[in-house]
Amino acid sequence: MEGIVLALFICLLLALISKYLSVPAIPFYILAGVLLGKAGLGLVSSDEISRFFSDMGLIFLLFFMGLGLKPERIAANRTAVLTSGIIDLNVNMAIGFVGAYLLGFTVIESLIVASAFYISSTAMAITSLIENRKLMLREAETVIWLMVFEDLVLIIFLALISAGNQNLIIFVAKILGVLAVLYALAHYGKEFLISILDRDDELPIIFTFAAVLTTASISMYLGIPETMMVIALGVAFATTDPDAFEQHARPFKDVFLVVFFVFFGVTIDFSGGVNWYVITVICLLAIMSKLISGVLTGIVIHGSALSGLEIWGNTIGRGEFSIAIAVLYASSGLVSPLVGTTIAAMVIVTSIIGSFTAKYSTSLRRGILGLGRKKSPPHRVHSSR
């Protein structure tokens, strides 16, 4: 228990510093965890309580993501979402997988590294677009839809993680059953839900918390992925009053997610040795492959490689979802600790570099344009004076 308090207090200070420097806080939380935990000073170790808090963090993160996924909007933008999304998925999964496999990971480990490698941080991309005042750029919309596509792919990853060795037909039937119940509740209970959310006492917040937890525990009981079901709950609830749910779920998400990041760091284990060579290569590849997919997307969607540079600048940062993948696979016991260490390092490096590329991508574009102009023969200037 003291461990969590100490970790939270340090994170509070780190959050202040990261806000002051306007860089993402996630890498600092993980580093703090690494320093405090197994691999570092050994002051904090994970226990029952911290595991519960971490699980809550992940579940609320995913519920929040579900609230933002509006199926009808995705359908309306199908071509934009699909084209950029498929380029992003193929390029990055391929480079991530081949890279990891050649570095000596097993096939399953390489798949996990590639999944974490592929998925950019939605939170970092959106924050960077808003804070760097890039919303009006035409690339901004592409980046936003790219993040939506990645979220959809994540849902498939989550299903695959827990499908494991179950009977597939029963597994799918159970999922469809719970989905049907969720949608029926959101559809027929819409007025009741809205009447609860409209109250200004403690009921809306209790209801939100209970609904998310109940969905998660029923899913666990049924042996279906609770991660996927809380996303589905979010999507179902988004048909009622998503803003109210976001408002009530935000405090839980914000606090528990910090614990989730710190304790991911705490459980990082260097006892198997740290392979700096592997980490360096994966980090470099992570930055390079988003450049390739970004430039390809820029050429295909906007007809300009420079647009791709802007897309790249805002999608380098890997974050919350990469860690979610690392944590979920780690609990499946299929992988060596090196996978977690590599993903942690990749998140730390790419999120810090990403915050700078997002800030300076526009100047970078202008710089490249400027160089291009200087190379062309100088125009003769006629002075009229």
Next chain:
Amino acid sequence: MSAMSLRSLNLPGVGTKYEFETDKGDTVALFFTKTGTIQMYTLQKSCKTPSAAEMTPVEARRLGNILTGAIIEADQESVEIAFSALADLRVTIHSFLIPKSIAGRTIEDLQIRAKTGATVIAVCRHDKNIINPAPTFVFETGDAALVIGESDQIRMFEREIMVE
């Protein structure tokens, strides 16, 4: 007036975007972000990089007041609203700080409606708002009264009531 096409768009995770192009070919875009701030971008025709301003909701409302043509003074504000669908009906809402001279008197007693035609629709006292005050409402010094009427009636209110 030409048909100005206003596009609105919901961006997942970001908020709502409104965008329109002016007759001269400049573009104005507004984003109501989920963080609660409002970002306004303007892009001059044939220019590539937009310029941006970030506003709080209060600042954005103020900008809106200026753009709709309201006159804004330091402590007294006036907003004129035109309803083009209702035969171009124009209503002015003006705020007045209550002077010592009429403190202690009621709305009925001052014969505001009979003398000016304007109506007091709200009074702000110590950061609390009293909407539709009764005729027996007693003014105090420091109250801010919100008066509604045609611009002539508002002028009359200023001349007849405020100097009593």
